[in-house]
Amino acid sequence: MTGTARETLLEIDDLTVRLASGAARPVLDGVALRVARGESVGLVGESGSGKSVTSRAALGLLPAGATATGTVRVAGDDVLTMSAARLRELRRREVAMVFQDPRASINPVRRIGDFVTEGLRAGGTPARAARATAEELLEAVGITDPRRALRRFPHEFSGGMLQRVMIAGALAGGPRLLLADEPTTALDVTTQAEVIAILTRLQAERGTGLLFVTHDLDLAAAVCDRIYVMYAGRIVEEQTAEGLFARPRHPYTAGLLAATPRMGSGEPPRGVPGRPVSLAENPEGCAFAARCRLAAPECAAERPALRLVDGVSVACHRAEEPIHD
Numbered sequence: 001m002t003g004t005a006r007e008t009l010l011e012i013d014d015l016t017v018r019l020a021s022g023a024a025r026p027v028l029d030g031v032a033l034r035v036a037r038g039e040s041v042g043l044v045g046e047s048g049s050g051k052s053v054t055s056r057a058a059l060g061l062l063p064a065g066a067t068a069t070g071t072v073r074v075a076g077d078d079v080l081t082m083s084a085a086r087l088r089e090l091r092r093r094e095v096a097m098v099f100q101d102p103r104a105s106i107n108p109v110r111r112i113g114d115f116v117t118e119g120l121r122a123g124g125t126p127a128r129a130a131r132a133t134a135e136e137l138l139e140a141v142g143i144t145d146p147r148r149a150l151r152r153f154p155h156e157f158s159g160g161m162l163q164r165v166m167i168a169g170a171l172a173g174g175p176r177l178l179l180a181d182e183p184t185t186a187l188d189v190t191t192q193a194e195v196i197a198i199l200t201r202l203q204a205e206r207g208t209g210l211l212f213v214t215h216d217l218d219l220a221a222a223v224c225d226r227i228y229v230m231y232a233g234r235i236v237e238e239q240t241a242e243g244l245f246a247r248p249r250h251p252y253t254a255g256l257l258a259a260t261p262r263m264g265s266g267e268p269p270r271g272v273p274g275r276p277v278s279l280a281e282n283p284e285g286c287a288f289a290a291r292c293r294l295a296a297p298e299c300a301a302e303r304p305a306l307r308l309v310d311g312v313s314v315a316c317h318r319a320e321e322p323i324h325d
């Protein structure tokens with residue numbers, strides 16, 4: 001689904017972010033991305049490509065000292081220019097995030113109940129009603145005896161159970177948009193599947209928009225309707241999850257697919273051959289050209305813009321060529 005008829009919850013346009021350290025290239029360069037109500041959207045790419053910086057920008061969080069141009073609209077309002085008070089309200093009610101490592105993002109000395117109810121309480125919900133909502137949410141994420149769980153501390157839970165608590169906490173304020181940044185990377189495979197099942201079920205039931213950040217294309221395809229592929233701070237391809245697997249248009253996407261072992265094969269991931277461009281490099285042409293089997297002289301000379309090829313957005317001079325990876 002492209003979601004054009006549905007309300008757009010997150011609308012990023014021409015987002016360019018430069019780090020304070022003065023790297024050779026911006027960490028994000030002209031990023032555009034949409035998430036509609038009820039839609040699950042993947043953002044996929046190698047480590048360092050800029051996925052986390054993009055998803056955190058939706059909460060108005062930029063690396064310290066970084067400067068940004070472009071717009072990041074959530075429910076129509078630009079988080080880059082809104083007041084601090086509006087931003088706080090937005091983070092409490094409209095956008096929530098599930099982080100990679102639940103133990104690193106949950107206060108170890110506070111009870112689970114305090115964590116799950118804090119957004120509700122800050123929004124003015126009375127204690128008793130907030131507790132009742134928290135119990136329902138813990139039950140919804142599969143925690144048995146939720147009343148007792150509310151009184152327990154994070155160290156009493158396994159990583160997988162704690163990530164369920166994080167999901168409950170993220171959903172407590174009834175957000176319209178959920179950002180999940182590698183939410184299962186720290187978990188074992190079985191727990192990963194359980195947490196993903198819970199996340200996608202609740203997202204579908206509630207009509208929440210989901211931006212799912214991962215380096216794992218297979219996982220993104222299992223979770224998402226539509227996928228953006230990011231390379232060196234730019235979106236290089238966007239299409240439906242099915243379309244991406246059936247016919248990747250960017251050689252980098254094809255490389256990621258070829259490098260991903262099929263689910264259940266037991267093979268370790270191989271990675272795309274070659275080295276990603278660092279922030280100290282700013283190639284004049286396509287940032288992927290040095291790793292690309294299809295690269296032609298024009299690829300090193302001129303940076304390809306995103307364009308539509310058979311309904312697919314792709315930034316590649318050679319997108320019409322067959323890719324046989």
Ligand SMILES: Nc1ncnc2c1ncn2[C@@H]1O[C@H](COP(=O)(O)OP(=O)(O)OP(=O)(O)O)[C@@H](O)[C@H]1O
Pocket residue numbers: 019027045046047048049050051052053054062063064215279
């Ligand atoms: N606060 C920061 N200060 C300095 N550099 C940063 C900061 N945040 C991100 N970067 C740099 O920006 C680039 C993009 O980082 P980002 O975390 O968005 O990548 P990513 O695609 O999410 O990768 P990963 O999967 O490793 O998290 C990296 O080179 C990273 O080192």
